[in-house]
Amino acid sequence: MTWRFSRQVWLYLAAVFSFGLSQAFAALFLNFYLRALGLDAAWQGVINALPAVSMALLSLPAVALARRISNAHTLKIGAALGALGTALLALSQGPVQAIIGVAVQGAGAALTMVAGGPFMANNTDEKNRVTLFSLQNALMTGAGFLGNLLGGRVPELYAAATASDPSGLGALRAALLVATAFQIVGLLPVLGLRPTGKTQPGGRSFAVRDKASMARLVLPNVLVGLGAGATIPFLNIFIEGKFQVSYASLGSLFAWTSLATAVTVLIQPALVRSLGQLRAVLAVQASSLPFLAMLGFSPFLWMVTAALFTRGALMNAAGPVYSAYAMTLLPEEDRPMYSAVNMIAWNMGWALSSVLSGVVRGALQFGPAFNVLFGWTLAMYAASILAIYFGLYRRAGAGAQASRVH
Known part of the structure; x- marks a missing residue:
């Protein structure tokens, strides 16, 4: 690197x-x-x-x-x-x-x-x-x-x-x-x-050469979108309602969370050097799950603050590595289609879970509603990690082993 x-x-x-x-x-x-x-x-x-x-x-x-x-x-x-x-x-x-x-x-x-x-x-x-x-x-x-x-x-x-x-x-x-x-x-x-690479002047602008790989790459992001949309847009409401935090303090909290994410993203290449791309993604995303649980269920503001910083930094830092892996795995002509399909899938998952989150918060009291929503987010994030492990990591390992045999 x-x-x-x-x-x-x-x-x-x-x-x-x-x-x-x-x-x-x-x-x-x-x-x-x-x-x-x-x-x-x-x-x-x-x-x-x-x-x-x-x-x-x-x-x-x-x-x-x-x-x-x-x-x-x-x-x-x-x-x-x-x-x-x-x-x-x-x-x-x-x-x-x-x-x-x-x-x-x-x-x-x-x-x-x-x-x-x-x-x-x-x-x-x-x-x-x-x-x-x-x-x-x-x-x-x-x-x-x-x-x-x-x-x-x-x-x-x-x-x-x-x-x-x-x-x-x-x-x-x-x-x-x-x-x-x-x-x-x-x-x-x-x-x-x-411009770099070849353009395609006609006919097959939406064709996908490697459909199976694209499906395996998009599925984990769909699951993350379904989980994140239930809670992440409403973290300000959750923290303010649970701990009566002022708007000014909330703004500073989210600003510094962004900075922590930026620093963690820059550390990712070193982690990739030691673990490889997919193992780095799996390690970082799995490490974020305990902090997500702490964010949703801790009764103390200092623990929620620490969890907000750490979870956001870990989960978001995996994104660039995953995107780079997708661009490496897919043939050049499939890369724009992956970006588009991934964007559509993410937005649909996020929007659907955000709407359902509103229904849950309208039907339940504040505390039980967010308990359900954070439980859902944890489940979807865990499912995404499993999808990466079985759909990409295990298959990549099997492919490398097969190539060594031949």
């Missing part, structure tokens, strides 16, 4: 960091901005759901586009749509413009997510692929941490300069315009990306 990458890779990583800052700013202020526009909770729910809907609907068309015009050109279109969508959102005067802006943002995200992994895989080899995927994830997480910490200052600075209310529409619009600026800055290095 090595930290030496081509100029193409460094251009892509520069864009990733800038996009991460933009996303952190937008996520931090979106609901406050919508409220300042006069949109009620129902409108806020619709607009928050649109990016996931856009990504699910456009993932497969994004695969076709990437195969026909290359991953690099697809990334350029996605980055441009992301900048346009953020600008439309920042300048919107009502719900229609906000919906259009967020939908365009989601379309851009679908293109960049489908093409990003294959682009990195095509510009690396097995020696530095895990390192690159880990670095990309760490940059996104670190940008999120920095964006959350610094983003809160923008409305205050705007209010001080204009003698206005920091919670007013003008101050919040200024924050989203800063997010737009970061999107545009990230677009500049993307414009320097060059």
